Amino acid sequence: MDLLPSTVTALRPLLSLSLNQSLLALVATYLFTKVLLSINAKGPLPPGPRGLPVLGNIFQISKFQWLKYTEWQKEFGPIISLNLAGNPVIVVNTHEVATDLMERRSNIYGSRPRLIMASEILTGGVVVGFIAYGELWKKLRKAGHEGLNVRAVDKYKPMQEVEAAAVVADIIKDPNHWLDHFKRTAASAMLSAVYGWPATESKDDPIRVLQAVLPGAYLVEIFPAMKHLPTWVAPWKKWGLEWYKKDTEMFEGFYDGVAKTMVSANSQPADENAHEGHQREGEYKPSFASSLVDRQEAHRLSNHEAAWLAGSMFGAGTDTTASALSVFILAMVLYPDVMRKAQREIDTVVGSGRLPTFADAPYLPYVRAIVMEVLRWRPVTPLGVPRRTTEDDWYKGYFIPKGAVVIANIWDPNVYPDYDEFRPERFLDEEGNHVTPPNTHGQGHVSFGFGRRVCLGMNVANNALFITMASLLWAVNIEPARGTDGKPFLPSRTDFLDETLVVRPVPFKCHISPRSSDITSVLQIAKQKLP
Numbered sequence: 375m376d377l378l379p380s381t382v383t384a385l386r387p388l389l390s391l392s393l394n395q396s397l398l399a400l401v402a403t404y405l406f407t408k409v410l411l412s413i414n415a416k417g418p419l420p421p422g423p424r425g426l427p428v429l430g431n432i433f434q435i436s437k438f439q440w441l442k443y444t445e446w447q448k449e450f451g452p453i454i455s456l457n458l459a460g461n462p463v464i465v466v467n468t469h470e471v472a473t474d475l476m477e478r479r480s481n482i483y484g485s486r487p488r489l490i491m492a493s494e495i496l497t498g499g500v501v502v503g504f505i506a507y508g509e510l511w512k513k514l515r516k517a518g519h520e521g522l523n524v525r526a527v528d529k530y531k532p533m534q535e536v537e538a539a540a541v542v543a544d545i546i547k548d549p550n551h552w553l554d555h556f557k558r559t560a561a562s563a564m565l566s567a568v569y570g571w572p573a574t575e576s577k578d579d580p581i582r583v584l585q586a587v588l589p590g591a592y593l594v595e596i597f598p599a600m601k602h603l604p605t606w607v608a609p610w611k612k613w614g615l616e617w618y619k620k621d622t623e624m625f626e627g628f629y630d631g632v633a634k635t636m637v638s639a640n641s642q643p644a645d646e647n648a649h650e651g652h653q654r655e656g657e658y659k660p661s662f663a664s665s666l667v668d669r670q671e672a673h674r675l676s677n678h679e680a681a682w683l684a685g686s687m688f689g690a691g692t693d694t695t696a697s698a699l700s701v702f703i704l705a706m707v708l709y710p711d712v713m714r715k716a717q718r719e720i721d722t723v724v725g726s727g728r729l730p731t732f733a734d735a736p737y738l739p740y741v742r743a744i745v746m747e748v749l750r751w752r753p754v755t756p757l758g759v760p761r762r763t764t765e766d767d768w769y770k771g772y773f774i775p776k777g778a779v780v781i782a783n784i785w786d787p788n789v790y791p792d793y794d795e796f797r798p799e800r801f802l803d804e805e806g807n808h809v810t811p812p813n814t815h816g817q818g819h820v821s822f823g824f825g826r827r828v829c830l831g832m833n834v835a836n837n838a839l840f841i842t843m844a845s846l847l848w849a850v851n852i853e854p855a856r857g858t859d860g861k862p863f864l865p866s867r868t869d870f871l872d873e874t875l876v877v878r879p880v881p882f883k884c885h886i887s888p889r890s891s892d893i894t895s896v897l898q899i900a901k902q903k904l905p
């Protein structure tokens with residue numbers, strides 16, 4: 375997370391104010407801090423690092439925030455408090471405490487902070503993942519769950535199989551740009567799932583919204599009065615409002631497009647197993663948006679809300695899935711024994727004459743354990759999405775005030791002694807059955823979050839990761855790149871690209887090659903299902 379530079383960027387609007395305005399802002403902040411800190415009277419806040427007067431710990435949360443929090447865990451324990459210019463931030467540093475609070479006390483910890491930039495300005499207060507607990511969130515979440523629950527996601531599986539074959543073919547053709555291919559496939563698969571579209575070449579990045587989410591990313595989160603600054607002194611606000619307008623037009627256009635297709639197709643959904651381009655006339659492709667069009671009235675959603683619900687799924691699912699696939703490549707390069715073991719499993723179950731399918735999943739426990747281990751080993755959202763308390767609370771003798779921002783740092787070395795090793799076997803017993811640690815709902819990790827705000831797209835994500843990884847393992851060897859002297863060079867296991875909410879390994883080179891010459895014809899057949 376690039377918090378220090380982004381804080382400096384965020385400070386620019388303040389620096390552009392006149393001296394009087396700046397002084398006024400500082401005095402107001404000081405008084406505000408005093409008032410907030412007086413809430414300590416209800417009990418001691420969790421311990422935490424000492425900060426500067428008035429500004430508190432603002433300059434201590436630097437790049438790679440989650441690693442800093444894990445470091446502070448050794449000094450201050452599993453739950454710590456920070457002061458961001460008077461705004462209390464509670465960091466929950468172990469799975470155990472995160473589960474106690476965010477899962478078991480979901481009614482207190484299930485809301486989101488006021489995300490002025492990400493929610494109010496950039497996305498008009500209608501994105502399910504960013505808004506506070508309340509009536510709008512409940513109806514959006516219910517409608518979202520209807521299209522993404524474990525049974526509903528079956529309809530995306532045929533498309534995900536074809537998309538997996540396509541990305542394998544792309545990577546074989548152009549192995550050096552594997553990351554670009556992952557970005558394309560993640561975007562394409564999300565657009566197909568959400569709107570029923572055919573595969574796309576786009577790898578558009580919805581990152582501007584994700585970058586605005588964590589505390590400190592924009593100064594307006596710390597000084598909310600700045601939201602009312604005119605746009606000529608607040609270029610960030612102008613930029614945010616312009617994007618909101620553009621995104622609204624785009625999402626409403628996409629959603630209305632689906633509704634129109636349904637009307638012209640006279641409401642005949644195509645067979646779920648039909649691939650793009652194989653629909654009969656008068657049929658439309660069932661998608662998240664088409665189900666929403668059918669159920670929009672029942673969910674009491676306006677057109678604007680429904681359009682943004684569909685559109686925001688693209689933002690939530692694209693970067694996260696592509697980043698998890700990069701972690702997979704890193705793991706395969708660093709742990710060749712794991713790759714070979716998975717390939718042996720696939721060769722036994724699938725053979726070489728066809729690609730793996732979802733029907734093989736029950737017989738590929740090791741590959742499924744790799745999916746779990748990828749998400750556990752290098753979680754792509756190590757700090758999740760911030761929460762906010764809606765009541766005062768007390769935990770293990772500490773006071774957690776109402777309105778505090780709460781962050782769960784899931785980078786918890788206490789769960790496994792060999793936390794930093796990539797070892798899918800940790801999830802398998804001797805008979806090959808999956809075993810998972812408590813409080814993970816059978817996922818093996820908490821990378822999808824907790825309680826009532828747990829990731830809505832986790833079933834789509836798990837399926838996409840499984841079929842893409844299985845298809846890649848079936849088709850290619852993933853090995854270290856070699857220098858001109860023929861010596862392998864290994865990528866760093868600890869260098870991350872911190873894109874605020876989403877984190878992934880820094881781009882690295884590796885050698886990806888087909889396992890046999892026969893696979894090309896099998897891939898051709900699979901790809902024929904593409905339009």
Ligand code: HEM
Nearest residue numbers: 502503690691694695758759822823824827829830831835
């Ligand atoms: C590897 C892939 C993914 C990871 C690691 C991931 C992780 C997360 C996390 C940590 C949260 C916050 C949960 C919390 O507050 O406790 C979240 C929320 C969310 N995710 Fe995902 N996600 C992934 C993929 C997806 C996909 C594919 C979709 C959509 C199809 C999606 C949709 C959402 C939504 C809508 C929320 C907001 C839920 C709410 O606030 O009620 N995610 N995700």
